[in-house]
Amino acid sequence: MKMTRNKKTAKRPKKKNREIMLVTWAFTILFLGMAGYITHYAMTHQQELINNSYNGRQQILLAQNRRGKIYSADGEVLAQTVEDAEGNEKREYPYQNLFSHVVGYASNGRMGVEAQANYYLINSNAPLSQKASLDISGEKYPGDDVYTTLDVELQQVASTALGVYQGAVIVTEPSTGKILAMVSKPDFNPEEIEAMWDELIADSESSVLLNRVTQGLYPPGSTFKIVTALEYIKENPDTYQNYRYTCNGAITRGEDRIQCYHGSVHGEVGFTKSFAKSCNTSFANIGLSLDRKSFGNTLNSLLFNQKLPVTFQSGISKAEVSEETSESDMMQISIGQGTVSITPLLLNMITCSIANNGTLMKPYVTECVKNSAGNTIKTFSPSAYGKLMSEQEAAILQELMTDVVEEGTASRLKGLSYTAAGKTGSAEYGTVKGDSHAWFTGFAPAEEPQICVTIIIEGAGAGGDYAVPIAKRIFDAYFEKNVSG
């Protein structure tokens, strides 16, 4: 009796003000949440918002700081702002057309590294003492400099090799995702962008301003057989080697007929030979046997039909397969024709993940940011996107791609000081039979891949004849430098 009464008294103070305490806590938590939100928002949107054309702060930064320089990996200046005698600023690109798409331009809008790293280029982390002395002399502060992963020599080789053709070349390091070279043709001189602007915009046919590597959408042709082969291996992990097919040059399903390139007849082929010889009829046959739902999932996991995990602008590659896909479409898709489209960038990323034992490293082109005194402000480290395939699957594909070089369509890469692996493609486009884009995607050395190249030459013809030699020149240049150096 006494006990209960005591308890009651003891509890009452709490009860009395519980409601006020509840409201106090509720508001306190609400405000902590809001403070967290504001901090997070401010810290994560800094760059995105400064680039918005409605944001006047950009103009202030430009008036206060001189736009920083862009460097190649080996310290060559790719872009810099200079002042003439009258004090007018001009953006110079010492290599003129060479880096037109990848470094981009900074007037009439922005593109390439100029766009991607704009925030760093227009901000200045110069040492205070330097700023103070510039204040006295009335000069602008030097903006921070951006160092890229680009290699001037490889870029030059790639560009020269592509010559007058329209097309694209991308060279990457599969173990890190570093982009070593990125060429898109036709190119332009970024210094003359203002003068040429109207002309460039009016020219809709060759779309000079389009970066074909990241945004050009092409039929992948036979290079897509990498994807089809991967799906077949996934579905038949133990029996894929037992695959047999007799190629008589064509395969027919109802109205639809698939032929081998240039009317070849491959005869009796197994899985490896189908891939090495790039036998269309055999792959159409493989395609017909695939589980459509599983194939659709594989395509999505290979980053088709979605935004790519990169910090620059990129196109969305398309390849859709579902239960409703017709036999005719399945045959077309299996050999990379029909409704399938791909950017050279994505094909390179898939190749890289094969070379890197299944793991895709996110491709990147900005290595670090330094202030005018050379102190590093920010470093961009390699980061993995994840596994696109298992290590085993990657190993099988590496082997298949090595055989393409050893006894298949990329034999021009055979018997060199290094071993290479890859896949060619001759992707038909348009309505005229025989017009085709020449493709090659591959890596070297085959045993321990160091670089990965993807090449497309528009309208040139067979990949083995046109694209493979360019790959050879790039590999040659790379290994010459990296063996002797």
Place this chain on the structure above:
Amino acid sequence: MELYVSEFSKYVIALLITLYTYECFAVFRYEEEDRRGGIYTRQNILMFAFHFSSFLVICFETGDITYLFFYAFQQIVLYAAIMLFRMLYPKTNRLVINNMCMLLSIGFVILTRLDFNKAVKQFVIVTGSLAVALMIPFFVHKFKFLKKLKWIYAIVGIAALSVVMILGQTTYGSKLSFKIAGVTFQPSEFVKILFVFFVASALYQASGFFEVFTTAVVAAAHVVVLVISKDLGSALIFFIVYVLMVFVATRNFLYVLAGAVGGSGAAYVAFKVFRHVQVRVQAWKDPWSVIDSAGYQITQSLFAISSGGWFGLGLYKGTPESIPFVEADFIFSAIAEELGIIFAICLILICVSCFIMCMNIAVRLNDKFYQLTAFGLGVTYIFQVFLTIGGGTKFIPLTGVTLPLISYGGSSVLTTLIMFSIVEGLYIIKQDEGEQEKKSQMKKQKRKKKKRVVAVEDEDEEDDLEEYLIPQEELAGRINCKAGNQFEDDEE
């Protein structure tokens, strides 16, 4: 030199406000006001250091030394306010006064930077308002009849709002204010106080369904008039304050639930019926798609918030002028841009500290009328802070209310100063209550000591025996409760 000053000062200012904010919460470690003295003195020093260094930066950046005179006047007024409050009311809570002056000085700094003329005008209004505010605690303390004026509060409140609705000037789509002799008044600010008094006086004696219902009708009248005037922010404040006050008065969570359901319903209807509500919601959901029109303000505000970084760009280094009405509705964004995110977060925490102190006072008041008043004023304040900061940062849709004590606006600053002073008055009442209890407690104890000698054992006796072992402060609390409970029993 100038560069070193502006760069260095950013870190100094961030450090000062961080230390100040720390002290704001360190206060709550001590129960008794007299043990907090050191904290308050440190706060005053930090406050003046912040104020001075900010104006030093302003002088350096503008190259105009005359700003220091303006600073001197501000400093004198704020210092006088702090000293006068202490002299006139030795029993005041100094945290509320300190925070009030700190927020005012932040306001002076940022307003001077944004628009010198407006800052001067604001300074004059603040000086006058502080003089008014100084008298308020006295009246609150003495005028015991305040709890009996419930219908007067209601009638005056609704009448004032209606006058604006009918005769008011339309500023940017909302009828908010009217002019008398060249001075613009915004009555909805003052009516907030009347409204809190109304609800407190209506519910302090009895809070059965009938009382809640009649007050609900009056509250609804306020809200409807404000909605018609298109002053949605104020309408929302009145609504929330009403619901939460009813919750505390009745201790019935169902009312909050009913309020939430009713409020959501009303919000939905408002969204469907009013075009300007739809525009605001759209501008909140995706301001980027309407960046040219309805989303312009909020996107400019987001640009400002995201450009400052931890330590801000420094005073005069940003472009907060690009936000329309930056000195009133978006002053928080200007602060975040030029003084930095650390400063902005500290500012939020200082506001929360004011609120917690207010609730702290409410919790300890025994008289239910005063308790409800303290609670209502605290909620009014903090919810307004929530609306303006949340609205300006896209946390919630924009409603267009001011940041109390910092934003430009005479009615707003006068109202807030009065609110804070009322809370001070209530604090003094609380102190009195405490003293009375101690006295009565002592008498009781004496009486009981005698009893103990006789060694008569009964239930009460047992209670008291235990209470001897409990510290004085807690004891007082317990006795209060008993009184409170008794009171309640009567109601039931």
